Amino acid sequence: MSSDPWGRVDETGTVYVRSADGSEREVGSWKAGSPDEALAYFKRKYDGLVVEIGLLERRVKTTDLSAKDAMTAIEHLREQVTDAHAIGDLEALGKRLDKLVESVEARREERKVQKAKQSDEARHSKEALVVEAEELAQSEQWRAAGERLRALVDTWKGLPRLDRKSDDELWHRFSHARSAFSKRRKAHFASLDAQREEARKTKEKLVAEAESLSNSTDWGATAARYRDLMTDWKAAGRAQREHEDDLWNRFRGAQDVFFAARSAVFAERDAEQGENLKLKEVLADEAEKLLPIGDLKSARAAFRSINERWEAIGHVPRDARPKVEGRMHTVERAIQESEEAEWRRTNPEARARAEGLTGQLQAAVDKLSGQVEQARTQGNNAKADKLQRELDGRQALLDQAVKGLHEFGG
Template identity: 80%
Template sequence: MSSDPWGRVDETGTVYVRTAEGEREVGSWQAGSPAEALAYFERKYEGLVVEIGLLERRVRTTDLSAKDAQAAVEHLREQVRGANAVGDLEALDKRLEKLLSTVQERQEVRKAERAKQSEESRKAKEELVAEAEQLAESEQWRVAGERLRALVDIWKGLPRLDRKSDDELWHRFSHARSAFSKRRKAHFAALDAQREDARKVKEGLVAEAESLSESTEWGPTAARYRDLMTRWKAAGRAQREAEDELWTRFRAAQDVFFSARNELFAERDVEQGENLKLKEALADEAEKLLPVKDLKAVRAAFRGINERWEAIGHVPRDARPKVEGRLHAVERAIQEAEEAEWRRTNPEARARAAGLTGQLQDAVDKLRAQIAQAESAGNTAKAAKLRGELEGRQALLDQALKGLEEFGG
């Protein structure tokens, strides 16, 4: 018989392994010595040791799932517990028990990590949904559209939640995108309709502008072109290609008209510039007539200047007020001289002035006499009152005498 700490071979060749529960038969050996029998069954034990070691390494160094790891551990435990091998099978079972605990701990860690990841994913998706629902109301069509496309890419990169939660959030997300797309399509459909209306309006404006391009009614036609431009701006924009083509035709028609007008006005500006020089010379000549000394001669000279003035023609509009103002100032001075002469030589006006002066003189003389009488009587209060009246009447008399002097005495 042969034995070692973990097994023995009896005299019949039966091989036993020692366990905590006692000996267990693992096989028989008839082909060789008992030592060879134990060595054979010990090699089977070492095979189990190697398999356990490999599984421990897989669990430690690979992403072996908990489910697969548990299955592998249970499979090896069954092998160890029923193994036909000689060795410390209890130690192997403890190693497997410890490995199973490690797998379960890792499973709990991964479960917690998945729960955390799921919560983070849920929060991230809820934020994406909230942003998408906000963007669904935006009218920044290009920016919002690009952002929604970016949100889809972000969504695809996030881990899935449980099916119900993921489906509910995706439904809201998808609904927001659809709502934005519908609003954008409706907006651009309305915009296309507006642009088509604008195209029709602008085609009419272009036709009218082209019909006016040869007009020589400069003022009215220029006003009509300004009105056409106002209506053009109010019509809104047509489709881009139509807008550019219509605007080119509209501007070309305007250019034909305004180029012709500007050419004519340039010729007029030269002519009116010469007219201005002539009128400035006449204004100089008229101003030399002042001050008026010989009214008759001045009147005749001014009449000749005015006739030449009228024959000259137009001057530039911006220069007109100044040069005409100079001539009008001379004309007013002559009119004032004529009025003064009329007043001086009018016998009726002179008689009225003389009569008024006489009346005022009589009143002044009467007041002086009354003052002298009051003073003689010692009535100083009455005398003071009469002096106040005298001062007023004397002032009126002085003015009347001055006016009478203008009539030559």
């Protein structure tokens, strides 16, 4: 018979494992070799259990193994230890498994507390995002508020989910705020478009009447009507940019026809018109002092005052009119361009188009630059020169697009 502190093999080849209290349990039999070989074999089985328990201990300690999976693995190993056909201190292995259970439970509680803390932090963060979004929903800073709302969406996506009910309620408020802002912005720009369309229709009618009066010889009444039409023109507001200049040229052209005819009839008024020219040159000097445009509101009000005095003066000699009126129109155009620049800065759709065009042109320039360099490297100077000319053209377009994009403040 051969024995070990934790087991023995009797004379019949039966193998027993011994517990700390001295009790024994049969774990197998051995007929093929010596008792020492039998003990070594069943000790290796015990060593295998030791390795498995050690691996599980490391997994629990160093990985994110879930408590559920850890407990399942522990119970599986406990069954193996309980029924183990092995020789060794099986009770010690059981105690190690007990300690591992305590570790898993402690870790479960730790994760529970951590998860609750993260959930609470996420709730506060999302509530803060909702409050800010609801404030932004009332903003009229269309570009800045729109960009901030998009940034809030990205922040939201990076936060963990709450319980379904809370998360859905907060998201509903957040989404509703974004929708409300989008509707208000869309309505704002739709209103601007509608106002410009209404101005276009009004000015079409004014142009038609102005053109119908251009051949009138009722000098006084027609001149008075032209003044009324000019007042109505100014009150109508600006039409779309692509229509405004054409309508103005037609409107002004009709007046020019009439007043040119009247000037021919009243040639004796040349002296008076000479005095008018001096007065208008003074007003043109005053108007030009408004350049460059700084405070748009003040400049607009000052120019309106100057223009009212200008209109009250009357006509100037025909050959002097283009120059002096051109000076005033230069100032008026500068004010109009400032107004258009201000409007464009609030038009995110136009900015997006400008950015898209700039990106496309930049890509084309980069591609052509590479092709020119490749052609030079290959010694194909004719091809390189042709590509360089095309590159120069695209670069000029890109420079113009970048300049336009800068008008948006970008």
